[in-house]
Amino acid sequence: MDMHSDGTFELRRSQRKRIGMVLAGILFLATIFGIVVLMALLVDVILTAAPWLDAQFVHSFPSSTPGEAGIWSPLIGTLWLMGLTALISVPLGVASALYLEEYAQDGWFLRLIQVNIANLAGVPSVVYGILGLALFVRFASLENSLLAGALTLSLLILPIIIISTQEALRSLPSGIRESAFALGATRWQVIYSHVLPMAAPGIMTGVILALSRAIGETAPLILVGALTFVPFVPRGAMDQFTALPIQIFNWTARPQDEFRGLAAAAIVILMILLFTMNLTAILLRNYFEERRAGA
Amino acid sequence: MSTNEPTDDAPPSPPAPSPASADEATPDARPQSTRDDTPPADASPSAEPSVEPKLNIDDLHFWYSDNHALQGITMDVQPNKVTALIGPSGCGKSTLLRCLNRMNELIQGTTLEGTILVDGQDIYAEDTDPVMVRRRVGMVFQKPNPFPKTIYKNVAWGAEINGYTGDVDALVERSLRQAALWDEVKDQLHTSALNLSGGQQQRLCIARTLAVQPDVVLMDEPASALDPIATSKVEETITELKKDYTIVIVTHNMQQASRISDETAFLYMGRLVEMNPTDELFTRPEKDRTEAYVTGRFG
Amino acid sequence: MSTTPSPPPTTADNETTRGPRPADDLRQQVYDSPKEKAIEYALGACALVSVLTTLGIAAVLLIESIPFFQSVPLSEFFGETRWTPQFTEKHFGIWALLSGTLLVTVISAVVALPVGLASAIFISEYASTWVRKILKPGLELLAGVPTVVYGYFALSFVTPLLQTFVPGLGVYNALSAGIVVGIMIIPMVASLSEDALQAVPNTLARAAYALGATKYEAVVRVNVPAAFGGIMASFILAVSRAIGETMIVTLAAGASPKTTADPTEAIQTMTAFIVQVSKGDTPQGTIEYQSIFAVGLVLFLITLAMNVFANRITRRYQEKY
Numbered sequence: 067m068d069m070h071s072d073g074t075f076e077l078r079r080s081q082r083k084r085i086g087m088v089l090a091g092i093l094f095l096a097t098i099f100g101i102v103v104l105m106a107l108l109v110d111v112i113l114t115a116a117p118w119l120d121a122q123f124v125h126s127f128p129s130s131t132p133g134e135a136g137i138w139s140p141l142i143g144t145l146w147l148m149g150l151t152a153l154i155s156v157p158l159g160v161a162s163a164l165y166l167e168e169y170a171q172d173g174w175f176l177r178l179i180q181v182n183i184a185n186l187a188g189v190p191s192v193v194y195g196i197l198g199l200a201l202f203v204r205f206a207s208l209e210n211s212l213l214a215g216a217l218t219l220s221l222l223i224l225p226i227i228i229i230s231t232q233e234a235l236r237s238l239p240s241g242i243r244e245s246a247f248a249l250g251a252t253r254w255q256v257i258y259s260h261v262l263p264m265a266a267p268g269i270m271t272g273v274i275l276a277l278s279r280a281i282g283e284t285a286p287l288i289l290v291g292a293l294t295f296v297p298f299v300p301r302g303a304m305d306q307f308t309a310l311p312i313q314i315f316n317w318t319a320r321p322q323d324e325f326r327g328l329a330a331a332a333i334v335i336l337m338i339l340l341f342t343m344n345l346t347a348i349l350l351r352n353y354f355e356e357r358r359a360g361a
Numbered sequence: 362m363s364t365n366e367p368t369d370d371a372p373p374s375p376p377a378p379s380p381a382s383a384d385e386a387t388p389d390a391r392p393q394s395t396r397d398d399t400p401p402a403d404a405s406p407s408a409e410p411s412v413e414p415k416l417n418i419d420d421l422h423f424w425y426s427d428n429h430a431l432q433g434i435t436m437d438v439q440p441n442k443v444t445a446l447i448g449p450s451g452c453g454k455s456t457l458l459r460c461l462n463r464m465n466e467l468i469q470g471t472t473l474e475g476t477i478l479v480d481g482q483d484i485y486a487e488d489t490d491p492v493m494v495r496r497r498v499g500m501v502f503q504k505p506n507p508f509p510k511t512i513y514k515n516v517a518w519g520a521e522i523n524g525y526t527g528d529v530d531a532l533v534e535r536s537l538r539q540a541a542l543w544d545e546v547k548d549q550l551h552t553s554a555l556n557l558s559g560g561q562q563q564r565l566c567i568a569r570t571l572a573v574q575p576d577v578v579l580m581d582e583p584a585s586a587l588d589p590i591a592t593s594k595v596e597e598t599i600t601e602l603k604k605d606y607t608i609v610i611v612t613h614n615m616q617q618a619s620r621i622s623d624e625t626a627f628l629y630m631g632r633l634v635e636m637n638p639t640d641e642l643f644t645r646p647e648k649d650r651t652e653a654y655v656t657g658r659f660g
Numbered sequence: 661m662s663t664t665p666s667p668p669p670t671t672a673d674n675e676t677t678r679g680p681r682p683a684d685d686l687r688q689q690v691y692d693s694p695k696e697k698a699i700e701y702a703l704g705a706c707a708l709v710s711v712l713t714t715l716g717i718a719a720v721l722l723i724e725s726i727p728f729f730q731s732v733p734l735s736e737f738f739g740e741t742r743w744t745p746q747f748t749e750k751h752f753g754i755w756a757l758l759s760g761t762l763l764v765t766v767i768s769a770v771v772a773l774p775v776g777l778a779s780a781i782f783i784s785e786y787a788s789t790w791v792r793k794i795l796k797p798g799l800e801l802l803a804g805v806p807t808v809v810y811g812y813f814a815l816s817f818v819t820p821l822l823q824t825f826v827p828g829l830g831v832y833n834a835l836s837a838g839i840v841v842g843i844m845i846i847p848m849v850a851s852l853s854e855d856a857l858q859a860v861p862n863t864l865a866r867a868a869y870a871l872g873a874t875k876y877e878a879v880v881r882v883n884v885p886a887a888f889g890g891i892m893a894s895f896i897l898a899v900s901r902a903i904g905e906t907m908i909v910t911l912a913a914g915a916s917p918k919t920t921a922d923p924t925e926a927i928q929t930m931t932a933f934i935v936q937v938s939k940g941d942t943p944q945g946t947i948e949y950q951s952i953f954a955v956g957l958v959l960f961l962i963t964l965a966m967n968v969f970a971n972r973i974t975r976r977y978q979e980k981y
Contacts, residue, residue, distance in 0.1 A: 077872075086876035090786055096778030097787075100846045101798045107805070110817045161706035169700050170707070172469045181971065183710050188897060188967035189960065190904020192931050193717060195938070196956045200720040204944065221713050228710065241506035245566065247467060249519030249573050250496035252691055254699045259518060260508060275804075282806025285906040285931070289938045311808045311907075318812045318911055326816055333809050344804050348797060482686050492690040 111337070115330035123331055127297045128313060132324035137332050139296040140313040143212070144281050144339070146300055147309055150216030151223070151280050156273055158220070159227030166228070167235040168257055187225040194222040195289025203290050210291030213303040218286045223276040230272025234265040267354040274347040278340050284311035310336045413481070415440040415577060415607040416461065421475035423456055423465065430456045432631040433475070438577075438624075443599060443608045445622035445639065447615060449654065452628040454611045458579050461609065462498035463491040479577065496523055499575035503582045505562035507554035507569070512537075512546050515554045515565055519573040532572055539605075540568035541598045560591020564598060571602075578602065580610040584617065596621050615655055619643050627651045721960055724953035731947060737954070743917035743928075745937070745948045752951065754958060756917035760834065760927035764909055767838025767923055768845060768902040773895055775842075776849025780891075783850065784857040785879045803847035811911030814840035819912060832914030832926040840912065841905050845898040852897060856890020856977070857883055889977035893970040900966035904959065906931035930959045 126136025170176045198218030208214040238261060246256040262269075287309055294316040296308040310332055317329035414437035423431035431453045438444050446454040459465045461477060463484060477484050484494045507515050516533045525532065533550070537543040542564040546557070554565055563583055570578055580599070584592040599608060599621050612618050618625055619639055626636040627648075635642060635651045646652040653659050690696075729737070732752045740753025783795055819836040823829045829836075860883050868878040884891070914926025915936055928936070934952045942949045 082874045082877070086874050089876045089880070090782075093778045093782035093786060096775045097782040097795060097850075099775055100779065100802050100843070100850070101795070103843050104798065104802050104805070106817065107809070107813045110813070111809075114816070158706050158709055161703045162710060165700070165703035165707040169703060179707055179711060181968075182714050184971045185964060185967045186710060186714060188900055188904075188963060188970075189717065190901075190906065190931065190963055192904065192906045192934050193721075193956055193960050193963075196934070196953060197713075197717050197720050199938065200724060200953075201716055224710060224713065239506065241502060241504060242508065244464065244467070245500075245502060245506050245569075246508070246518075248462065248464060248495055248500035248502075249522070249569065250492050250499075250690075251519070251522050252492055252693070252696050254696055255522045259522070264509060278804060282804075282808070284806065284808040285910075285935055288935050291938075311806055314812065315808050315907065315911070318808070318815060329812055330816075333812060336806065337809070340804055340806070341801070344801065348800075479686070484686060486686075488689075489686045490689050490691050493686045493688050497686065 108337075111330045111333050114327055115334045118327045118331035119334060123328075124335070128295055128308075128316075132322070132328055135328055137310065137313055137335060139299055140308045140310045140332070141335065142299045143292075143296070143307040143309045144311075144336075146212050146303075146307065147216055147219060148277055148281050150212060150303060151219045152273070152277055154216060155220035155223050155227055155276070155280075159224050159273075159276075160231050160269060162224070162228045163231035163235060164257060164261075167232050168253060168261065183225045183228055187229065191222055191283055192285040192289065194218055195286035197221065198286055198290040208304070210293065210306055211304045212300055212307045214290045215287050215292060215307065215309070216303070218290050219280040219283060222283065222286060223280045226276040226279060227273060230276065231265070231269050234268025234272060235261065237268060238264050267350050271347045271351045271354070274343050274350070278343040278347075281309070282311060282336070282340060284315050287312055288315070310339075413440075414438060415480065416609075417476070417478040417481075418457075418461075419476045419478075421457070421460060421477065422473070423453075423460060424472040425456075425468070426470045430631055431460070434628075434631075434633050436626055436633055436636050438607060438609055440576075440607045441603055441605075442623040443603050443610060443621050445618035445625045446609065446611045446628060447613070447618050447625060447654070448628035448634075449659070450613070451630075453631040454628050455581055457628065458581055458609060458611050459500075461577070461579055462495045462500055464495075464500060466491065496573055497575055498577040498579060499570035499573055500579040501563070501566050501570055501581070501583050504586050505559055505566055507557070507562050507565050509553065509555055511551045512554045512557070512565060513550040515569050516572045519569060523573055536568040536572040537565075539571050539598075539602065540564045541594065541601065542568055558591065560587050560594055563587060563591070563595055567595070567598060567602075571606075575606070577607045577609065580608065582611050582613060585613065592617075615643070615657075627654060629654070717960060721953055721957040724950060725957050728947065728950035728954040732951075732954075741919045743933070745951050750947065752954075754930075754955070756919050757928060757930045757933055757955060758958075759919040759921075760909075760913070760917060761903055761929040761931070763834045763921060763923060763927060764838040764841055764905075764913060764929055765899060765902045767835060768842035768905075769895075769899055771839055771842025772845045772849050772898055772902070776846045776894070776898065777853050777891060779846065779850040780853035780857055780894075781879060781884065784854045785875075785883065799847040799850055802843075803851075805844075807844065807905060807907040808911070810840050810844050811907040814908055814912035826924060829924050830914075830926055832912065832916075833924050834913050834927045835923040837909045837911075837913035838923065840908050841902050844905065844908065845901050848901060849894050849898045852894030853887070853891045856887040856894065859890060859977070860886040887977075889973050893973040893977075896966050896970035896973070900963045900970070903966075904931060904963050906935055910935045930955045934959075 123136045124141065125138050126134060127139050128137070129135040166176065166179060170179075195218065198214060198221070202208045202214040202217045203210060206214075208217070242260050242264065243256055246260050251259070292312045293306055293308050294312060296306065300307045314329050314332045314336065317325040317332065320326075416438035418434055418436050418438075421431055421434040422429070434453075434457055446457060448454050456465065460473060461484075465471050465473065473485065479494070479497060483489060484498075508518065510518070513533055516536050517529050520529060520532055534543060534547075537546065542561060545561060546565075549556075554562065557565060563586075567578075567583070583599075584595045587595065596617065599610065602608060603623075610618075610622065622639045624636065625639040625642045627634045627642065627646075627650075629650055635646060635648045637647070642651065643655050646655060737752055737754050740751050741755050742751035742753050743756035744751045779795075779799065783792055787795060814836050815831075818840055819829070819831060819833065822833075822836055822839075826835070864882050864886055865878045868882045873882070909929045910932040913929060913932060915928050915932065916926045917928040917933065918925070920927060934955055937948050937952050
């Protein structure tokens with residue numbers, strides 16, 4: 067029997083190759099589209115901001131006179147929020163992740179919590195704002211305080227911290243836990259002496275990224291009643307406050323060009339803060355990965 | 362090859378007229394005073410000669426979810442001997458080893474039936490604490506896995522968490538000497554353990570285990586990740602250690618088993634086929650399947 | 661003597677004097693000591709906070725919506741097309757807000773899904789290691805830009821740019837907001853789709869090459885279909901994110917709730933409405949105040965349904981490989 071059919075192959079080698087090249091080109095252009103937009107955004111913001119950016123801008127309070135306006139109180143408010151949010155969300159998030167990874171037994175309860183966390187991560191931030199408004203501002207009578215804002219932001223980033231901490235815990239070599247257990251350690255001794263120190267850089271990376279997400283949030287803070295014009299610096303967690311994104315929102319929403327310039331200048335300050343945090347996180351992650359590879 | 366199915370003679374009964382005699386070191390040969398965290402005053406370690414088996418394993422079954430990995434293992438381990446567990450990959454030898462200090466229960470979805478006694482105490486009894494079991498029965502793993510800390514801390518950590526109140530420096534030195542590592546590392550005790558070579562790391566892991574002062578040391582293919590020179594160092598260390606410890610070692614290397622062990626148990630498909638003094642098992646195996654395995658016809 | 665079966669555990673347990681250690685040695689409760697138990701329960705309590713958060717969201721939205729739906733019947737909520745809570749003649753037809761949300765979401769999907777998927781394919785299948793090392797942090801930075809900054813960008817850069825092509829385009833319009841929301845979710849589509857593509861075993865592509873396939877044929881006809889489930893999940897999650905996006909639409913899409921499909925018009929989304937009401941000093945107990953919980957409930961249910969669905973797809977395809 068003849069092994070070959072009587073049909074012939076039309077390989078169209080060059081045509082197929084050309085399609086491949088064109089496709090690769092299109093894919094490349096699509097990929098750099100995002101980067102180009104980011105560049106356009108940054109250039110636009112910086113050019114608009116340039117005339118307004120100076121030391122006086124950083125050290126002045128917001129004002130209805132554009133020439134005198136600054137971002138001192140929003141900047142301090144953002145730093146307060148970041149600190150309080152970290153204080154609340156990091157212990158909660160790391161503890162949750164430790165429970166889920168190191169203690170919880172496989173079963174419906176663990177799966178329920180995991181599915182719940184995954185879904186919480188996708189809840190719109192404005193919904194967290196509604197929760198904060200009803201729960202912290204009204205029900206717990208915290209009013210529009212820094213604490214109400216920080217609690218709301220903490221719940222918002224809690225799923226992110228839990229998920230990234232779980233990943234950091236999972237990436238540890240399991241032999242470390244085993245050998246510590248084999249020496250007669252209890253679970254907490256294993257966690258405290260080995261798991262946490264080894265996972266610390268990974269956890270830190272996740273925490274920094276989560277906090278940078280938190281300080282960029284605007285909608286939840288509007289819901290919990292962050293003020294838009296604050297001529298004072300908060301002195302405690304129960305004080306009223308404003309924050310950089312709120313100030314940016316306020317200035318952007320005004321029709322006059324001067325306020326657009328102020329908004330851009332505030333964006334530059336916020337982005338410097340965020341890029342510094344992101345860069346720290348990336349460097350930390352790279353250092354961690356290199357050290358792991360070397361070990 | 363072999364026609365003799367191990368399933369035919371379950372439960373396998375290892376007829377080992379053990380030559381355990383008094384010329385071997387007795388359990389109290391090593392200092393007991395350092396274990397001052399637990400024993401009440403009436404502890405009298407030297408009361409009896411060591412003719413009683415150190416470990417009794419009786420009709421042990423083990424499952425990884427649905428996988429019936431151990432199917433009724435019954436065997437005794439003699440004190441101050443090196444007992445080797447051999448058998449082809451997947452025969453259950455590592456699983457058996459890890460049952461002996463309750464390491465398997467760290468894996469979710471596993472089930473165990475049967476009893477394991479250490480000095481007559483059921484280590485799986487309701488009121489037995491796994492931490493106490495693991496302090497008594499230490500373990501060295503296949504891959505050297507020192508903690509990413511200094512050499513000193515690696516050895517001292519287990520003793521510290523177990524509330525050791527004696528001289529930690531002396532304990533570290535003694536443990537490192539027992540593991541034949543002291544001379545190589547005594548000038549770099551406070552440098553990272555990760556800088557050591559693979560063989561040194563494995564001996565450090567042995568020292569780390571000894572610092573907790575267990576009775577039994579389990580070793581899961583401790584030399585399989587090492588080069589020949591490092592392997593012979595580890596083997597020498599093991600031979601030294603049996604003066605003071607009962608050692609159970611899993612190995613896939615039959616030369617190694619014959620070099621270092623006093624007794625050998627051959628496992629196949631989750632069952633114990635044969636357990637005998639090592640030279641007997643290798644020269645005059647009772648079962649066809651054992652002979653087939655030790656002569657290299659399968660596995 | 662090893663031939664004899666081991667003594668039954670009861671006998672052995674009573675042999676307290678045998679061996680170098682007393683029998684109660686092994687029974688000291690260390691692993692489950694009170695301290696260990698306390699730590700376990702404390703950590704478990706922290707893990708419960710996430711469950712309580714979900715319950716809290718559901719409870720708050722439901723409880724505060726009840727008075728709203730007592731004065732606004734569901735028939736009006738879902739039957740009416742006007743949304744005018746601030747007028748004297750109040751109408752509460754959610755369709756006006758839903759259509760605004762839908763319009764922005766469709767525009768953003770048109771931008772983000774093709775671009776995001778293309779980026780994922782390029783990064784996963786074409787980019788060399790060092791190109792990937794530049795592109796991925798770039799996309800991560802894009803993902804890290806706060807939404808209020810995107811809102812500024814939409815209003816002060818994209819809208820003026822669009823006005824040069826689209827004559828008569830107003831300052832506030834769905835098109836500009838939709839495009840920028842799309843840009844915002846590109847990194848999400850790209851990174852989740854890339855994960856899906858990476859999860860496909862490369863033996864599949866090798867098999868295609870062995871049959872004489874070219875690179876693009878292996879990628880487009882083998883790898884992408886094999887990762888279909890994960891790519892769909894990334895699309896759904898990204899669209900759900902677009903639905904919940906707030907600041908871009910608040911700043912750039914306007915505040916005029918209307919049922920329209922014209923992208924050049926000013927509209928209002930559900931999220932923008934919530935912000936608009938809470939920005940003003942709306943007293944607790946008024947119907948406007950209650951309306952944000954009703955709208956929030958709709959928003960929460962829609963996004964939750966999409967997330968649950970997408971996460972289910974993801975888990976299924978993760979099990980496949």
